[in-house]
Amino acid sequence: MLKSKFPSPLSTVDISFFEIIYIFSYQDIL
Structure with missing residues (x-):
């Protein structure tokens, strides 16, 4: 999903x- 939205060089970052x-958002929900 993310790889299709962002270029390959930036995908990992x-x-x-x-x-x-x-x-962090998941911890906030909990």
């Missing part, structure tokens, strides 16, 4: 960035 956001 964007994925790691979104993983951090996802973790």
